[in-house]
Structure formats: structure tokens, C-alpha cells
Amino acid sequence: MNDDQPGQPWGMCAAFGCPLLGTLGSDGRWFCFCHIHKPSSLNDAITARLRGPLSHIVAATLDIRRCGASFHQSPETYRVIQQRLMSAGRRDLLLGANGADCSPHRPGRPIVKQWVARLEGVLIASCAELEKPERQRTQVQTTLIAGPKTAAEFAEAARKAIANSPRVLNEREPGDDE
Incomplete structure (x- = not known):
């Protein structure tokens, strides 16, 4: 490989x-x-x-895969995995813990392949946490803006400013003759 x-x-x-x-x-x-x-x-x-921190789960998945997802030939491997997970305080990851790893067709009978998939899922989820970027501020703190803030407010302010401004010298009033 x-x-x-x-x-x-x-x-x-x-x-x-x-x-x-x-x-x-x-x-x-x-x-x-x-x-x-x-x-x-x-x-x-x-x-x-x-x-x-995940070495006990990694070792468990490797041991299960070495056994071909069957402990018939090496029951001591299953006991080692149990001991390792319990000593790490992860009883929730034991085979069939809380009804996990059981087939819906045979409740109460956990399946080793589903167990290894659950263990690998824990590893994937834990490593995926590393990928989440630290949240950065997208807004820059500024002072208050004086005047219009939107295009509509700006257009209204422009109309008012034009209406209140002195007339342009080039414009003639009706009736003004030179």
C-alpha cells in the first residue's frame, strides 16, 4: 500500500x-x-x-481488525480491549454498551462489525473537531456614522440638501431679464 x-x-x-x-x-x-x-x-x-488521548480507541480498532471482527480464535484479545476501554473511563464504548451495536433483527446480540464502526466513528468525530476553524470576528468595530447609512436614506438626504441649497447662479428665474 x-x-x-x-x-x-x-x-x-x-x-x-x-x-x-x-x-x-x-x-x-x-x-x-x-x-x-x-x-x-x-x-x-x-x-x-x-x-x-485517543490511543486506547485506536488500539481497540486495530485489535478488532487483527482478529477479523471475530473473537472465537482469541477471546483474550476481547478481554484486553475491554480492560483498555474501562481503564480509560470509556465504558460507553464497550461492545453492546447501552444497546449499541445490536442488530434490529436480533436485539440483545451485538455485532462486532457494528462495534468497530462505532469506535471508528468516535475517532472520526474527534478528529473532525480539529478542522473547525476558530471563529473570527467578521465585523470591525467602528464609531457611529453621521449622516445617511443606506442608499434610500442617502437619496432622501440628497433631495433635502438640493431643496435647501441656494440656487445655482446660472439658473434664471422666470421673469428675470437682463
Whole structure:
């Protein structure tokens, strides 16, 4: 996947240092679901978030994908994921927590593929927060404007000014003969 990307192991995201798998292609490179279609200026911030406060969720998604979304062959992996999420204080992300990850056709029976999709959704939402620009003021504070402020007010003020101004010297009054 990333044969031309120095420093990144094969199969990993093309964003340098990203711990996630490169699963989506763009411009001949493979990116993870958090880095794809994001400005390259955010790569370091996204990677830092994935390696820092979200590392327990990243590790859980990687472990689930390594198992092929089935824990029949390695139940200890499931226990490790549970322990990791609980120690991070994220019980809400456990498999089937609060009825999540369950099929509508088989309530009470969570599906591992839906669980990993929910975990990845949390990662995407958290990284999307980085993309929101800080709100900048669009109005410049100024002083009060004296006089008309709109075109209609300006037109009315112009009519009044013309009506109150002294007559132009070139105009002749009717009956004025020189």
C-alpha cells in the first residue's frame, strides 16, 4: 500500500506517524479514515490526537481488525480491549454498551462489525473537531456614522440638501431679464 512512503510500515496510513491502517486511497497514497480528505496542515494534529488521548480507541480498532471482527480464535484479545476501554473511563464504548451495536433483527446480540464502526466513528468525530476553524470576528468595530447609512436614506438626504441649497447662479428665474 505505501511502498513509496519512507518511515511508514506497509499497510499503514500515509500520514507520517499515524497508527491506523491506510484503507482509503487518494492520489496514489493510502490514508486512514481520519486523515483522508483533510488538509495536510492538520496531519500532525490528527496524528497527535490519535496517539495521545485517543490511543486506547485506536488500539481497540486495530485489535478488532487483527482478529477479523471475530473473537472465537482469541477471546483474550476481547478481554484486553475491554480492560483498555474501562481503564480509560470509556465504558460507553464497550461492545453492546447501552444497546449499541445490536442488530434490529436480533436485539440483545451485538455485532462486532457494528462495534468497530462505532469506535471508528468516535475517532472520526474527534478528529473532525480539529478542522473547525476558530471563529473570527467578521465585523470591525467602528464609531457611529453621521449622516445617511443606506442608499434610500442617502437619496432622501440628497433631495433635502438640493431643496435647501441656494440656487445655482446660472439658473434664471422666470421673469428675470437682463
